[in-house]
Amino acid sequence: MSSIPGSPCRKQVWDCLPGEIRLMILKILIQDGCKLAHLATVSQEWQAELERHNFARIKLTPSRLADFSSMVHRNHALADAVENLFSIVSAWDPKSDLILEISIYSLSNSQHWFKYLTSLPDSPSQTIPTEGYDDAQHGWVAGFRHAAPPRRAFDKIFSGIMEQGPFRNYVSKFEWWDQLPSVPAVASLLLRQQNRRRWKPNTLTHMFARLPRLQEIHYEPWGEWESEGMQMTEEESQYLFDFIRRFNIHLKRLVVFENLNQLYPAILQWFHLGVDTADVDSIRNPDPAVGRMVALASLQLEHLGASFLVNASHFCAAIEPSWEPVEDASDEIGVVLQAAAAMAMWMPRLETMEIWNGRKGLAAVFQYQTLRNTQQATITWRARWELNMERGLIRAWEAVEQLDISAIKSHGDAIPCLRLSSQVIRPVSLQQIQM
Template identity: 50%
Template sequence: MCGRDQHAEQSMLVQASDPHHGWIAGSRNSIPTKFAIEKVFERIMGEGPFDDEEQEGQWWQQLLLVPAVTGMLLRQQNRRRWKPAALAHMFARLPGLQEIHYEPWRKWFHAQQQWTDRALRLLFESLSSDRLRRLVLFENFDQTYPASYMNMGGDPMRIPSSHVSRAVANASLTLEHLSASFIWPNLTWLALTSRLLVPQERPTELDDMLRAAAAAAMKMPNLETMEIWNGEKGLAMLFRYQRAEQGQPAVLTWRGTWELTLRPLVIQAWDSVALRHRGQGHVIVKELLNAGACVKSHGDAIRHLKLSRPVIRPVSLRQIQMEHIIREGVQS
């Protein structure tokens, strides 16, 4: 599918009609029910074949070790969910694992997400390994799904868990590449998302976050690039720190759909990072995205922001963009 002409795909999609599932002439005219969503996102081995978690753990322990496997890709295309505990058992049977790309979907209301976050914390705590070098975490979402859970306390925005963040940070201590959360001595590249990167809402909190990021960067002696970004329908913003080449200034970049003002205390904090990394001051590069830039989803935001390295598998990014094109209807 990746090699097909996009216009051909769109002309095919515009003909699609399935009123029973809320689609007419290629456009969705109603949101899916929570029962439909739960069916698509059903857990793998969720209702069995084991009587309890202890029995399942014993089954995993009986499997042979497979040291030949060095990479694991769990992409967002597979909506069905692996239980985090099952993934922890799976990864434990792969002693040569060096790279993990994990693209789970968020839960749609808080009680479910709290339970999942407890399980995710245990999963990330199990990842502490001298062999693991690259960890890319991308929690995908659909802005329309929470509406199907409003009578059950559906959450429009993901409520972050400090326990999960702390577990990822601890797992990252020997990593060279992380897309998700904080790390230290070996890290050369880091990408984070922040809900504070929105126009003119909480400038003081935004400043505090950027200064906290600078303080973290001070503890990353090998850091070359840190990127903090946010994206959703209608907005996109990237803040990037790039370590100075020898004898050159460090580069601070913002790129987005509105103008981001870096206040003096924020600039001062990143100046200190540049000096720590033996740079000669800094330069600021500003890029206001063209008004014609169409940001229909977080997938479009990633494409327009041009992050220095992938934060999601390219095929997954393309799928996210196509799903939003389909959802909003395709015009021939």
């Protein structure tokens, strides 16, 4: 089906279809038997219709009934608290440069299966408590985990914020956010990784819209490890970073750190699904479309940190259109570094660029840094292996330092080992990861 050039229907074909045809299409999708959750993100009309079907029948067993009641009650209280907060702070002086942190957790999180969870203020002086946990009922014996948490415990810890009430559907939730007062006093927003409950990226766009003077965002979401949730999050993340680029015009610093725990997917697959995890890669592959949107959003920023959410090759391809990501992994590092050099030509005021990666047993960083008030720059490679580079880059090479592989037990351990020059994660968040 095509539209007449110049007609108002050219860019919104769906809206130009007769109402009966749109309804017929939605009914076919519902009757098809496919999963509908990811389709609800297509438009507000789809959300309203599909969620009416999805939530037309909710099955509650006796064991879950009490949890459902308390969950809805807590979400009502949370919505009231957010509304009261925005209402109060909206009257503050717009020049206050307030730092707002939103952290949502339950005190019971660390009392049962997840003993090591902490909820601390964003202060580097805070010490992380360590102790030998002993609670056989919840899988802990003499400080070590001897049994996996049930799937229900994982779902509770990583549940979506305000996803189980108090709103009827996504449309009513977004309308609630949009009616909140604008809060120009907030200049910095912290959403740290200790907040394991997940903010939907689409929800964050409506939150950010109520903070018109945002200059700095620290966003540390937990990565998805299930395919359906991963696909929805990637699609919504594209919209989130496009929104930031278009509407958060005062933003100067954006630090995104997608956290991961390589044990979580393995525990779920082995203990709950009976799958052998020997060949399972618990590190997800970043979505190229999300990388492109982050790259475009970065063009207006003074500082960008995007760890694990974005692949460097996708970022380079978005800034330097003539370069395409390579398929040969054996030469990928060298080719990406060449693309990064070409990309830097588009950044005349670039002072520092760091391309890094880290996980258990692995850490590497490539660093480009200009020397202030000079026309010189240094290129540094730190890793647990040497990197052979072409002659033109070898001349600029300053140091190759071998790292101790035994010291790198997680992606968190890689960060101090690599001595990254700029902040990629909040200091307390890094402490919590290294526990």
